[in-house]
Amino acid sequence: MxxxxxxxxxxxxxxxxxxxxxxxxxxxxxxxxxxxxxxxxxxxxxxxxxxVAQPAATRLFLFHKPSGCLTTERDPRGRATIYDRLPADLPRVMPIGRLDMTTEGLLLLTTDGEFKRQMELPATGVPRTYRARAFGDISQAQLEDLIDGIEIDGMRYGAINANLERRTGRNQWIEMTLTEGKNREVRRVLEHLGLEVSRLIRTSYGPFNLGQLAPSAVEEVKEHDLNFFRKSLTNAKG
Missing domain, CATH: 3.10.290.10 (RNA-binding S4 domain)
Incomplete structure (x- = not known):
């Protein structure tokens, strides 16, 4: 049930x-x-x-989460949430995973709680890509070592594909792709490497990309593309 x-x-x-x-x-x-x-x-x-009505077809939306709102339905302290930013005509949706209050970028929203659960299972292993602006000193070689995973304060993080995009003085943009998405993973890893993260943007989740979607804007994934992606998940498990 x-x-x-x-x-x-x-x-x-x-x-x-x-x-x-x-x-x-x-x-x-x-x-x-x-x-x-x-x-x-x-x-x-x-x-x-x-x-309760019978289940309708699963729907999936891309949402450009702005900085400064929580990925939750209600906040006891009265802070802004993603639901304050979503259009009023959107059906009831649930976020797939979370982004921290100050993290921006792509957040997937779905009408289907079971699909949400499937996507959030660590075993599903859907890759997520982030771009981080960070201050400090880091080399590409240090970033490449993350492909073997890293342990921080007893927490083990799996393989991370990290690349130095560009540098201006001691400020740099770093792109990181991972599959686990543990709580605050990108920030914790970069802080462990001695960097100070000033901005964090999720640019993709699986095959879905932020692209030119404006902050607080929502775009629905076409049914064909969603079905194709769900089949790929099933095939990967099988």
Whole structure:
């Protein structure tokens, strides 16, 4: 049931499980006790008393997240979130992964909680590329060593393909591609190398690129391109 509700875009699977624990989900008028309840469809299922529609086709959007907003729905401290920047006519969407408050660039948004979960699994290994503006001294040779991964304060980070793009004095732009996307990974790795990151932009996630998308702008991925990408994920797993 949790999987079907996530697929229907009600919320992420984890959030759906919390809804069920809180007694907010019913089946034919009876409160559902466990997210592991087996169903072939959502017929008769309601959340907060409202019947749940059958899942629509998965949709995926590219969003140029500006600096200064959080990747969350609500903030207890009242800070701006991505939902304050999104167009009012957008369907209910969930972010795939997160970008820090001061990190800019490409954030994928989907209507499908199960697709979100699949994309966030470390085993899926979809590459993400970032451009970082950093101050300090670094060589291309030091960056190339990151291809073997690095351990920082007991945390192991996998292979990172890093290249020095251009340098002006002690300021430089560095491009980094990784597949794990652990919390604050790019910043932690560069700070560990003695650099001070002043700007961080995610430029791509899998085959999807930021391109010329303006800050706070949204663009929907064509259904054909989304289906092709999802098939590639399935083939990679198989």
């Amino acid at each position: 949790a999987k079907l509700l996530a697929r229907a875009g009600i919320a992420s699977r984890r959030e759906v499980e919390r809804m069920i624990e809180d007694g907010r989900v019913t089946l034919n008028g009876e409160v559902v006790k466990t997210p592991a309840t087996l169903l072939s469809s959502l017929h008769g299922v309601a959340v907060d008393g409202k019947p």
